[in-house]
Amino acid sequence: MGRWEPNARGRLAQAALDLYEERGFEQTTAAQIAERAGLTERTFFRHYRDKREVLFEGAPALAKFFVDTLTDIPDSVLPIDAIASTLESVATFFEERHTFARQRQAVIIANTELRERELVKLASLAAALAATLRGRGVPEPAATLTAEAGITVFKVGFERWVGQDGDRTLAHFLRESLAELRTVTAGRQPAPAADGS
Template sequence: MSRWEPNARGRLEQAALDLYSERGFEQTTAAQIAERAGLTERTFFRHYADKREVLFAGAPLLEKLFVDTLAETGEKTAPIDAIASTLNAVAAVFLDRYEHARQRQAVIVASSELRERELIKLASLSAALATTLRGRGVDEPAASLAAEAGVAVFKVGFARWINGDGERPLAEFLREALSELKTVATGS
């Protein structure tokens, strides 16, 4: 593959994911990723600060989607219902991404460094959601509780989805996780 072909970022992301799956995160270098993608190491570092960020490059876009979707829900919508609506909308992004998500998550689970980075990403998402809820007039601690609950529902639903067979969409798993949270919270 010529290094001048388009979609360098996508090629680097796929090469990294494949190499991490084959060799492990710790055993893979940025140079190997670039070579697999048919690019130079310099090109790799033009796109990513380090080899972790190849897996997390989409995090800012996902967070923006969460925040923008939440901000657009009706102002009179209860915080947890606004979060539920947001989760449902965000799930659409994952409709054709099951295999990629499953492979990416397997790489993350296998590395303590990547698990830590994933937790940082989720904490950032929770903070952004709480800020958005406060901007909608939700007081504390309700804003933080709803945001944390939303992230927990996403995390649990996502884990169930990628551990499944890929036949059911993520949205179903998120609805089930939210329903279970509501059951736990109400004791019924």
Template sequence: MARWQEGAAGRLQGAALRLYAERGYEQTTVAEIASEVGLTARTFFRYFADKREVLFAGSAQLRDGMAAAVAGAPATAGPMAAVSAGLEASLAFLGGDHAHSSARHSVITANAELRERELIKMASLAEAMAEALCRRGVPAADASLAAEAGTVVFRVAFEQWVTGPPDASLPDLMHATLARLTEVTAPR
């Protein structure tokens, strides 16, 4: 028997998502989340930088995984093809638990502060991929554009997935959305 229950971070994440969903983000205090799992607010802030961050653990791994995939794409691949490899890599991190992703998405879209945090996480994905593209020799401006375009595809496809039927294929949505982007931005 351990001195403390194990997995404090995970328990805090679970309690936070549940309470945010039940009462709303603003109506939930950090003290409530913590006491829900037998901890104090002070401990919450040792695991998560702020009240929002508890919903975004693991986003650094997602970012690093996507950046690595961009870096590891075949040398012959153009910027968008490399970004596409990054999107492919994201599927391993998400796409697993539709119910959880969907609940989390509902909570986040219901609150402006949480949407802000999600947007900056997306921006950090774009930044990491852009940097990986630069290392591949892509000019900075093109790298930013390609990486940002990639996150647009990511966002649109992911949103369709979480708001759609649980048995839809995230990979298929991602591919289709990427195809639509090239169609829409095509010069005429």
């Protein structure tokens, strides 16, 4: 009978991120992750299929959160406003996770395979949002354009959020990115960012 391992999954995830940062993703093994967490390699594989899953395990929950939030917004709300409301809610998904998100992003940026997988994840999110918008009666190509724009706003806002020290919330950067998109699509010149970026 195996011994009880409190918060084994969380310990493995943190150990993995630390090692990916220190040694690089490719150079880190499941055995090393387990050892760093004070667990066995067998325990690692009880929680994760492979070492990539540590970085992407939250993707299904995030996709569900996006879709459920958008679904709950009244159909009378304009598509882009429904996406804006969805992004506001999604920002709460990341509260208190700035350090983890920043660490994860650094690992992904450093590895071509992981960057590709992140792009696939974002494309899947956009497809799910487009399908949800179509279910709300939004015709094509408006549904796809709105969903893709929403995911682009999310990607840009998220990257800006993890690129700073955590003083401002993800919601702040998502609002700022959406405002920039609205400015660009209205045919106006964007104003320089207040922080100089």
